[in-house]
Amino acid sequence: MFDKIKSEMVKAMKEQDKFRLSVIRMIKASIDMMRIDKKIEITDEVVIDVLAKELKTREESKLEFSKAGRTDLVENLDKEIAIIKEYLPEPLSEEEVDKIITEALKETEASSIKDMGKVMRLVTPLVKGRCDMKEVSNKIKAKLS
Known part of the structure; x- marks a missing residue:
């Protein structure tokens, strides 16, 4: 690149x-x-x-x-x-981001906001540079609370 x-x-x-x-x-x-x-x-x-x-x-x-x-x-x-x-790589759609987050939540078996770090570690390499990380963080928080 x-x-x-x-x-x-x-x-x-x-x-x-x-x-x-x-x-x-x-x-x-x-x-x-x-x-x-x-x-x-x-x-x-x-x-x-x-x-x-x-x-x-x-x-x-x-x-x-x-x-x-x-x-x-x-x-x-x-x-x-x-x-x-x-x-920059092609940006991810909302649906793609939601799918990645959902899969990460299942894989890490996250159940509370305390598990957010685990989920972010898994999601970050997949979405970095392709969408706003603040948005991703907010979506994960919403799903965990």
């Missing part, structure tokens, strides 16, 4: 697509920064984590800018979000 990002960066340079190039460079820089900070190898999982974090940041900024009436910045963020989403 990281190789794809690097090749897309070269492609954007050749096409002189400055906006796309700047977004891809930002993604690459974030990935490199995580690699250096945490002293880890770059895997698809690391790339997905970084992309999800960058996407979340942009969506939060978009919300703030729209509240402030800054439509110019909102439009730029929409373009950035679209580019970032190109590299």
